[in-house]
Amino acid sequence: MAYEVLALKYRPKVFEDLVGQEAVTRTLTNAIQQDRIAHAFLFAGVRGVGKTTTARILAKALNCESGPTVRPCGTCAACEEIARGRSLDVLEIDGASNAGVEQVRELIDSARYAPSRDRFKIYIIDEVHMLSTAAFNALLKTLEEPPPTVKFIFATTEHHKIPDTILSRCQEHEFRTVAPGEIANQLRMIAKAEGIEITEGAIRTLARAASGSMRDGISALDQVIAASSEKIEEHDVTELLGLIERDVLRQTANALTGQDTASILKIVNELVRSGRDLRNFISALMQYFRDILVAKVAPEASELFELPDETAGLEKFAGELSEEDLLRALELLTQTEIALRSSPEPRFHVEVALLKLSQLRKLASFEDLLERFEALVAGEPPPPSSGSAPKPAAKPRVVAKPTKPKTEASPSPEAKAGPPPQATQDASAPDDWTARDDFPPLSEAEGEPSSDFMSQLIEQLKTAKPMLHAIVSRHTSYELDGNRLTLKFLSSQKVLAEQLEQKMLKDLLEEQASRLADRKLSVTVRVQENGASKDAPPPAPIETEDKSSEDLQERARRDPLVRQFIDTFQGEIQSVKKPEA
Ligand SMILES: [Zn+2]
Known part of the structure; x- marks a missing residue:
């Protein structure tokens, strides 16, 4: 018998075989049972989580001879043809290869005709975000007045690239990464x-x-x-x-926390000697530190680990490192990973990064310095320096700032009432920056109330979910549009932002956000490529133009708080720039 690849052989054939997508299958089966089937579905999620598989199961459920049914028989002509991709009434289109408007026109044209044999004519469009604008417009016409016998199932890995006009006519289903x-x-x-x-x-x-x-x-x-x-x-x-054994990672973490320089260099030497890819090593180490972070701040998240003995090893490091240590380690590893992509000297980069990592705990954090400074200004005794003390709060990092960072607003009662707000606020720019007339506007949020949704959410997470707080407070901006909360992160925060894609963390965040909004919210995470998002306004050109930069420095120098800062720390202003989260 011919060998069949396992992924096909064990491809789920009914809804209950789908692993890790219980929310999606529950909604779909309920809709079928109650005969409330939408005209268009959108399946969103990363690759390989079952979107196309679910689309085929749904197609079978709708067109099975004994259907619509939540348990397609799998043996009738309709079921068999769909499984083999040969059904005349179920058309699968790859948006990536059929991006032209002509193909979509043909497709839409054929939608006018009745199904050739089965109950519905079903169009499955994979990677639908790849369609051209003209193709979307053609599609929209049919979506606006869909013939009763036509169903659309769209799948996408990039939900945010789909026009709102299409989204508003689809029933959306979000596929999670599988634990x-x-x-x-x-x-x-x-x-x-x-x-x-x-x-x-x-x-x-x-x-x-x-x-x-x-x-x-x-x-x-x-x-x-x-x-x-x-x-x-x-x-x-x-x-x-080409992976790195868990044992090597454990040894590395041991050497790092023990500041054992000799062992660190020995490990790198051994990796190079045995021909291992140092990029894989850094990625694996990032994953390992991520696991330590989870073990530290959300030990109840055992679902993220496979076996208890693994958690036990992580707990040791979780006890030795603070949350802030771990976040800084992840940032440093992210930078190293980026540097390695173009480095002709990967070994050098890795060694330097690991030696820096082993010294991380000796460095006081900027937050510490700022806290000590604020205490000095207020005439209080400064808090003891605590470079490795647990500290979940992440304030904007700036070179110089004209005023104190915005303190987080307490929840206001009116925020819970009224229609869903449409808000967009740039969290990286404290209000004080934008409120001052003599500074250029730095955020799209000018004039927004300070007691905005995200400030309240971050405040709420601080006590309820420190892990989420640590990650979410590093977002740069957000959008709250109807029931969708979109958080944006800089590419330098990619590794942290990606943690929010973990099913459990995302569920927790959605639960917290929904509680605050008093309605069901779904959370989308976006990482801005190259530090800029195409829909974000261009940064104010304060660093490139010497004249205005000098001007800004002069203004900053006149600010009493900055003067005090400079005096206290014997510092000088090197540049004035927009704070980055
Ligand atoms: Zn059937």
């Missing part, structure tokens, strides 16, 4: 069914490497099975996928 534990369970089940001998360590390594994508996890299992003849061990997986 490593759930992927491990599935891989274990498949290995057993296939009679493959594989160790737990190998399963866990595969599940972690899948980064939330079930399909990637199963494909990787396929690869190791093909490459190994006997029992599959962890080192088979790490070798094949």
